[in-house]
Amino acid sequence: MDRVQRGTCDPETEHQHDDHCCLDCPPGTHVLNHCAIPHTIGSCQACPLGEYALKSPLETCMQCAQCREDQEMVSPCIGSTNTKCQCKxxxxxxxxxxxxxxxxxxxxxxxxxxxxxxxxxxxxxxxxxxxxxPQDWNWTPVLWVCIPIVFILPVLGVICYGLWKKNQRRSLGMDDGRASQDLQSVSLWSSEN
Incomplete structure (x- = not known):
């Protein structure tokens, strides 16, 4: 005989009945007869109107909830889901x-x-x-930060570009004063030759 210890059934899909595990009935149905062969499904029956059941080993379905007077129905009770209500x-x-x-x-x-x-x-x-x-947002602090940045960034850009150009000339050996002297001596040398 296939005797099963309690707790060895898969809790997601099975339930214990007598000495073996049975598969749960699908949502919207309840167990009419439990399985006779381990790890199989017994016979299931659809829930009657006004009742529902989740996937479970229940032998009866649960009563559907009724919305109260201060509520309205969002979705009806249909076999596998209970009534959903919300405030009117x-x-x-x-x-x-x-x-x-x-x-x-x-x-x-x-x-x-x-x-x-x-x-x-x-x-x-x-x-x-x-x-x-958001319509009442106080923009003053934002403006105090943004306006100086908008004006300072272009000035910094011009200064950085100027420094970069000066470094380029120096690396080529064309410092401002020396560059013009070098150009004059080159033009004198070429005219003499």
Whole structure:
């Protein structure tokens, strides 16, 4: 007899039944009869309407969730997935496993403005005008840094180019004063010959 020790079934694809491992039924179905031959699948049956099952060794499917009054359905319960719900428009819930949706704040207090509108996962965010969003970005510090750079870089470029040219002349033995003297002596020598 093929007796299996507990824990030797593949936890991703199999479950223990009596003295052997059986393959799990696919999503959307439940086990009608467990397997008789190890490492095979028994008989599976589709979940009835209003129930669902993930890939598992369950003999029954699970009841589909119902959306509450403060929620709306995002996707229906279909065999292998449960109902997905979210807060209705005008309501929000910050918790992932939402137990109750909260009504959105409709107006900001006097002297404040809406920085972020209410959505299904967050309430309206209010703030003092001119303190919160990209449209209120303070460009002054950026300008203090950028403007000098824009003017200094070309000047530095001209200075560096001049120094490079001077070094080129020196390496060729054509220093400013000597270069003109050398040119004069070369032209005198060629005229004498």
């Amino acid at each position: 428009k005008g309501y929000y819930c910050e918790a992932p496993d939402c137990e109750m949706c909260q009504r959105c704040t409709e107006r900001c207090p006097e002297g404040m403005e809406v920085l972020q509108r209410c959505n299904v996962t967050a309430d309206t965010r209010c703030g003092i005008p001119g303190t919160g969003g």
